[in-house]
Amino acid sequence: MPTKRAWAAGTAGLVAVAVLAVAVWRLASDGGEVAVPAVAVGAVTSGAPARTAPAPTVPLEVLLLPDGDVEAIPGSVRIGLAQVSVDDASAAALGAEGVAEAAGATRYQALATVTRWVPAAAQRLADGRVRVGPLRLPAADRYLLQARGDDGLRFYSADFGAGAVPATLAPMVGAGLRIQGVSGNAGVLLRRVEGSDPSPPWQRLQAWSAPELLEAFDETPLAVADGQVLAPFAPGPVDIVLEVDGIEAERRSLTLPAGRVTGLRFDAMSQAVAAAVSIELELEFVRRGSATPIQGLRVQWLGGREPQERITDASGRVRFTGVDRQRAQPFNLIASTPAGGLPEWPELRPLRIAEEALAGTGARGERVRHRVELAPLQWLIARLPPQLHQRRPDRNSPYPIHVLQRQHGGGWTDTSADHFIPTPDGLAVSIAEAGTYRLASALSPWQVLESSPAGFGEQERQTVDVAGIRGADVTMSVRRDGRTLAGAPVQVVGPLGGLPPARLTADAGGRVRLPSTTVPWVEVEVPGSDQIRVLLDGPRALADFGTGRSQ
Incomplete structure (x- = not known):
């Protein structure tokens, strides 16, 4: 059995042969001017010492033709040596099977990029032509010749392989x-x-x-x-x-x-109008209530031709030039998240500066200053019961899932939060606006635990408790037209919006068990039937998909 060392050595030899094969293919594809001596291949495959061979070169002589009185500038001629990378060469060699030789060479040369520019000796002839060379170029996969005409509008450009050097070249106008x-x-x-x-x-x-x-x-x-x-x-x-x-x-x-x-x-008038509406805008960001400057805040201006970003200095200021005072200007405020502790600012906050704040005095090129007061994030600190705090999502279930809710009218609506950060006792949820909030924590679609509500105004942190599970078990029978659906896959969705469904399987009696239910109803679905709502107001419930009845 070969050792690992022997396997590695053998692999290295194969790699060397493969690289040489690529090299032979890439040089031969240029048309036969350049070749690799056969002894070089034998030296690597047999382990014998390699024999030194002269580096291959490519002959070049080109006449740059005049265009009327315009002639090429001899001192402007340069030639680029373009090479195909080893990775591209390997891929091209593997893909060359079944491709015609000429087409394969052309496609291969197109992969080359210029890696070095060399000056080329050139001489002006009596008839206005400029002769480049004769000279010999180092071997390359492709060559690019460039030169300037003496009027600034005419240029010479040729892209060629070693076997296709042009004899003459007319200018591009x-x-x-x-x-x-x-x-x-x-x-x-x-x-x-x-x-x-x-x-x-x-x-x-x-x-x-x-x-x-x-x-x-x-x-x-x-x-x-x-x-x-x-x-x-x-x-x-x-x-x-x-x-x-x-x-x-x-x-x-x-x-x-x-x-x-x-x-x-x-037009002079159009320029005057543009100059009159252009201002330099200075924004000053301070903490609401204390006027403390906010340093290190990334401010992204979205109203220009492309987004521009500045970072507030020690005085909390940034400046943007070329701002149109006639239009409201949109910004994004981006704050970094600290490695430890609770963030002070939202990660991303949109900001809009109205036209009225940009008016200034109307003087050309004036600096308009505007102060922005930002309220720091407030925090709902939720203490979770052990069965909720210790549980983690896994590949079998995405639960538990936590949702921030805000009181609106007589009910509660789901709302977004920048941060949900685990704490030793539970979870810290960021609050961006004043209002009354609570945390809804779901262990499943039918198990939703709610914290006590907390009002936020000037208070920066509020601690609440999420009650433990006190729900009742419910056994739900699943039928179609009165017939028990034994072993049927059942999908259950709860009333808390946006939660993923739970996928259960009915037992031999067509029953599924919903332990510790805390919600008044769930929506249930089986293959081939529409979703129906089932009330969970007792220890037993029925979902009949033939009649659409539930009880």
């Missing part, structure tokens, strides 16, 4: 945009529309030559000044959104022609 008529704190966002060209070659060129344009397409405003030229764009339609002090002032649509810089003049 882009478009430019001249911003006119802007002043102050202006920025633009860009939007692709139907007919826009989002193809990878253009995105790669923008990422290289003008990454700020890509960011402006991705919701990051690009600061602009009067007369500034933005380039290169893919020719075609585009939407331009002008913001002033963070407020949208104007939205324009235009089509950018190839090889030209198009001017776009924005």
Whole structure:
């Protein structure tokens, strides 16, 4: 029997062979320019010393063609070496079975990403062409050649494998945009529309030559000044959104022609209006009743182009710029939960600042201050009876389940709570608003124990007791048209809303036992029948699904 050590060594050998097989496949897929010497495979599989072989290289010579008077800039030429990761190579090798050789190589090369850029020697010829090379490149799964034209609108881009180096390359012709008529704190966002060209070659060129344009397409405003030229764009339609002090002032649509810089003049009045409604909003958060600053509170502003988050400082303040004073502003307040003890604040609390609080004096760019008083969480401390406190949910039953209830009119309604935290004697439940509350604790749909009620106003903590189980046992007969349903699966739902049903099985006499019932009724269901309500007002109950009778 092989030892663990022998098994591990054998496995390592298999892994080495598999990795070499992947390497041979990935290099051969480039078209035969690059190969792995056969001796290398034999060396690993036989354990003999590996023989050193020269690193493979790929020859390259490309002519970059002029476009009229525009020529490539020799010093701008660069070549990216793209590799397929080991994980992707392994997956590609496993999936190559049954795929045509050319299609497999193309699909494999598409997995490669540029890991290194190298400069390439280039020379301008008398006829305006620029010759790149001749040179030899290190072996790679794919290559990406890029260069700039001398007008800022023309670029060269080629994506190729080792066996498909282009002999000549014509430029891609882009478009430019001249911003006119802007002043102050202006920025633009860009939007692709139907007919826009989002193809990878253009995105790669923008990422290289003008990454700020890509960011402006991705919701990051690009600061602009009067007369500034933005380039290169893919020719075609585009939407331009002008913001002033963070407020949208104007939205324009235009089509950018190839090889030209198009001017776009924005409206001065629209910019003035946007500047007038933009404010810096300072929010001050204090504890209600004491005006103590609340430090470390995360404040998330949801009214901007995308959510922005700040954390209150030692004075309880945060500031947001580019806030529109004409609209109510939504926020989320997020508090961290301490490792020990009871949290002081809700984990998440929505906040809305009305327009009236944002009006200020109307001065351009003014700072508007607003104080927010927050009431800390109050706590219902419930002492539970032992049979409830010691029981835990398991895979057979989700019970016990605890529900916070609030008095409303003459009854009780279920309400939410941020926290249900176990304590040595029971449970602490957070209270966010003034009112009268109680805890309802369910051991099953028919066993619900209620605490004494507690009123919350200024009182921060109230302790209540949940009474022990004092209910009576009920035996319920399950029938259909008077016929006993022996062994039938029975689903029982109680009156406390949202509780999961209990699933029971009737005995040979068609009976199910509901021990220690504390609720006035349950709803019962068996397969093939509608749910019916059964009163639990005595030691025996009947659920007849043929007649719908209960007693």
